[in-house]
Amino acid sequence: MPIQAPESPGKRILLVEDEESFREVLQLGLEPEGFRAVTVSGVHEAKALLQGSTFDAVVSDLRLKDGSGIDLLVWIKGQGLETPVIIMTAFATTETTVQALNLGAVDFLTKTKNDLQELTKVLKGLYAVPQSSPPGPVSDIGDLVGVGDKMRRIQALVGKVAIADTTVLITGESGTGKEIVARLIHRYSERAKGPFVPINCGALPESLLESELFGYERGAFTGASAAKRGLFEEAQGGIIFLDEIGEMPLPLQVKLLRALQERKIRRVGANEERAIDVRIIGATNQNLRARAEQGAFRQDLFFRLNILHIELPPLRERPEDLPVLADHFLARFGQKLNKPTMSLTDEAMAALRRYTFRGNVRELENLMERCVALNSGGPIGVELFPDNILAETNGPQSVAPPQPCPLPEEGFDLEAYLNAYKGHLLRQGAEKCGGNRTKAARYLGMSFRAYRYWLQELGGLETLPPACPRPEDFPPKAPPEGEGDA
Ligand SMILES: Nc1ncnc2c1ncn2[C@@H]1O[C@H](COP(=O)(O)OP(=O)(O)OP(=O)(O)O)[C@@H](O)[C@H]1O
Ligand SMILES: [Mg+2]
Known part of the structure; x- marks a missing residue:
């Protein structure tokens, strides 16, 4: 992650410290310097937060009740996160210092009377470096951002599902993050080194979908002048992501069921079957159970797919995630468009809270991209929002119940x-x-x-x-x- 421009307000710092008073001193002291510290008291909580959202830096104590700052550092590097890590300790030794720096910590500070100034200096130093190279490509899979209970449960579930190596069904309205979840499962699964092959089952007519998925032999149909591997074969050793699986035509559902049960596929026009080692993840925004009951989807296939189920809630059911998601996208598009990280005015945030994102996270993401592109400086206000959002959010607002005007005891004029x-x-x-x-x-x-x-x-x-x-x-x-x- 490239270092962002120095003037961007509110760098988010994850502060991992088990001593409450010290945590507070640092948190309060960093705030006027333009750093918003999110505090946790241990390695475990820190990992959970880092999985759910992005931070500009991690500042961790060395000795924590449930592990050490070094463990956290190793874990962060192991996750491929480029978040700079600063270790702070009252118990510095040469050995631990060297160890931390060798493992990629950007600094190792000893807790002294001046620790706040020291830390501020190091943090500012991180962002004062002018960007020497153009920003790299924004990672194609971001993190699954969310801080509310619903998303936390899903973040944990994704981790468990990833290592289980069974079929997964992901459901949720459009734009709730089904594909990102599928990609994260791949990233954390033992198939991470294998391919991730997505296909949209709703986008192709039946015959084309069949030859795409299963491949064909030479001469299988007019125009099949050479044999072609299908996507199941392409995904060998990895994962095939069957998006919009509810749209799959019934005859193909039979073949898919066979692929799931027997781990074998037959190319179009072939006599023999081929063994496949592919994990299947299906996704749909339909109610597949209901469609199975109506006969529009095979019941047996539904049960086969539904072994592990992840249901993503619509954004309107998790308003607590709105600010972190907005921040996440603002940082991301600031980076992409080579602008400093922006923030929303309170009024703009309040308007977003009143708006129903029918397109869920995708709609919020698009809106934030538009705002970053249009904004020429300062915080983003409602004037950058499109008319449809303004029209919906300008209406009657819920206000606190009216309070009587307080009157003085002795009367007034x-x-x-x-x-x-x-x-x-x-x-x-x-x-x-x-x-x-x-x-x-x-x-x-x-x-x-x-x-x-x-x-x-x-x-x-x-x-x-x-x-x-x-x-x-x-x-x-x-x-x-x-x-x-x-
Ligand atoms: N929790 C999240 N944190 C960060 N980004 C998210 C999150 N959820 C969704 N997104 C982003 O929103 C966009 C839409 O997500 P995604 O494509 O995974 O949705 P989907 O459920 O597959 O939608 P559709 O049904 O329309 O295909 C993506 O750019 C994705 O990165
Ligand atoms: Mg999708």
Whole structure:
């Protein structure tokens, strides 16, 4: 991962430290320096987080309750992650220092009185280096990002499924990450060195799909001038990913079932069968069980496929993942488009929370790419969102239940307060419209004459209260003479 431009705000640091007070000192101290520290207390938790999301650096204590910073470093390198790792310890020895640096730690710091300054210096040093080479290609499989319970369970499940070497069925709406899960299973499986061969079963007519999957012999049909291996043979020793498997025509389902049960395939036009050693992963956004019950999909094939099932929840059911996913894509496209990592304004994030991503993570990903491409600097605001998102998110918003306005015990001067309040709103309206009085009058729903009248009446724009007035600042007047209690 290339190092990103220095000015990008909020570098995400994973801080692994079991001493709570030290963790807090570092976390609070790093924040004003532009580092957002996510803290965990052990190796185990750190690994879980690193599997689910990306960090700009890892800072780890050496001795932790459930392992050592060195174990974590080895694991990070073993995962192929290029996240820089800094080890910090109160128990430095030459041996551990050399060991950590040899294993690829970018630095090894001793906990001293100046540890915060030292760490800040090292972290800043990481990002102050100008990018000497153009950014490398963005990895084709990202990580499965998500921090909520639902995604955490899936991240763990993917790991278990990967090592099981059986057939897997992945279901979920379009754009929920079925393909990324299939690729991760391949990456972590014992077939990782073998091929990963994807095919979209819904994209080809039946005859073509058959010859694509199973291959054909010379002369099998007009135009078959030479024999051709099918994708099952291409995937030998690896994984075939049958995307949109629900679309597979029934006659081919029989052949697939045979491939699954017997581990054998027959090329079109061949007499003999060939043995295959291929793991099958199917994916669909359909309800395959229901389709099997309706007869549109073979029941026996469904049961064969459904041995291990991963169901990916739609994005709307895991709103807790929205900010990390958005950050993940912003960092990714910043890198791809050679721009600093951007962030969203609070207003933009709030709008995304109100929007229903029918295209799930893919739609969010596309939106973030658009925003990064269009944004010319600073945080990304709603003005970069397309009309359909604005139209859906501008509607009535859920707000906190209305609270009564707090009134002072001793009473107050309602007339004076209302005038001040009116003046404040007139001023706000003018500011909102960039000082343009015609627009401000329209914004406040009054004629220009009425607007001008009230401005004069209340003492002119500059004298109007800039902050929202409070009733207690307007003490009650004595009632006029002769108007006592009746
Ligand atoms: N949890 C996630 N973390 C990071 N990226 C994700 C995640 N889920 C999906 N994506 C990204 O969203 C895009 C869509 O994901 P993917 O292609 O895997 O979806 P799908 O379920 O196969 O969709 P479809 O049914 O339309 O084929 C991809 O670019 C993928 O990298
Ligand atoms: Mg897909």
